[in-house]
Amino acid sequence: MPKTITVSQIKQLVSDGQKFTMLTAYDATFASMFSKAGVETLLVGDSLGMVCQGQESTVPVTMDDMVYHTQAVSRGNEGALIVADLPFNAYSHLEQAVNNAGRLMQAGAHMVKLEGGAWLCDAVQAMSRAGIPTCLHLGLTPQSVNKFGGYKVQGRDDAAAQTMINDALALVEAGADFILLECVPADLARAITETVSVPVIGIGAGADTDGQVLVSYDMLGLTQHRLPRFVKNYMADAGNWETAVDQYIKEVKSGDFPTAAHAFE
Template sequence: MTKTMTVASLKKMTADGEKFTMLTAYDATFAQLLSSAGVETLLIGDSLGMVIQGQHSTLPVSVDEMVYHTQAVARGNQGALLVADMPFNSYGTTEQCLATAGKLMQAGAHMVKLEGGDWLCESITAMSRMGIPSCVHMGLTPQSVNKFGGYKVQGRDNDAAQSMIDQALAVANAGADFILLECVPASLAKAITEAVPVPVIGIGAGKDTDAQVLVCYDMLGLTQHRMPKFVKNYMLEHHNYQSAVKAYIDEVKAQTFPAAEHEFD
């Protein structure tokens, strides 16, 4: 990557109508591969619990483990904005949230991501005041899988959709810098993207969001589980990791990924 990505530069890309890309990274090797290929944002996701540790969910991942992987990704990064997940049960109060976010930022993150809605507003504002950028993850939030009763599309009925729009506006107004939408109908993701004043990243949320994210292990065909509907395995058409990552970047920017078959109604 020829330049260092910042929150401000990514917001300018969005304002200029250019899509940006995000992929997960958990170590220095993948961080170097993905960022040098031009991926603008790397997510040190608590998905590492499943793809690295072999857990059945993200819930067992600890703050110390997130710090360790954030440090590793920071060492290999070549200019991407680094977003680190706040793990399960690490941001229940504003004080706890600030403590966890501080550890991740000191480990090398440029932004933290946390799952929830308008109940996070006080913590979001407090982080913003302390100079900690935040991304709020809405829709299917994997840390709430036991509450949801499984990995299910969210926001399909009118009341749930309107609630998600209202909560997205609330967190943006509280100071959130990005919003991430997972597994929501494409029409709802489009409505939220048009409604909020901050960039929206989608995964299983259609092509109208400002950016796209995938788990790197999924888009490179490295996982053994059944691929979710919203994933495209780029290694099926490309001979090496570098060309697969470049194809992902190109397709997101050309708005050919995600295609209709990757969306939810």
């Protein structure tokens, strides 16, 4: 069994000026495929609600669902860092947040991901004290889709952009290990990446973040829905999953993906 990539190794990779890759995985088979191919980080995303369960959003996903899928990914993983989502309403209160994060770590995660801004600083500090690494998800946070009124680009006006920068700084100060930016203008993502001292992962956030993530079913052309603007279907020209994933890794690391066509202004 290969040694698992650590949080500190990802940070060193970024410090050395290299980019890193992340793909979602929900089961042992995909975890094995992607980790063997060289994807450094696997996200057990609550996107499994739509991808695996046929839900309309991530909101119905439960802690038991996330524990189950994290366990499956952990069994198939061969060296990647596993990041697992805390689902909707699983971290509303401090004690609940730490306990549920602990459940994911015991299920095989190496880091947990939470959606939200500076209001999560206390939870991040408590998790850090408990030895739980955290990735904080800013921008379009799908668990808040009902509050946003749909899936919309976030941070386009000056006030919203400054709030996102301030949130990112506060969360890193509280102990966040990674920041993930979804559907934010490329210029804002660049500014946050240059400002914070931890790795920044982007999805629909331009090419200047330290890493990129895509939903694996989207980049392999397995979904029935219309692909979002920020997704590239790597299976369209690849012919097999190995070539598709290899091309994704190469393009992220070279900076060829995402292009301006995949980004927002």
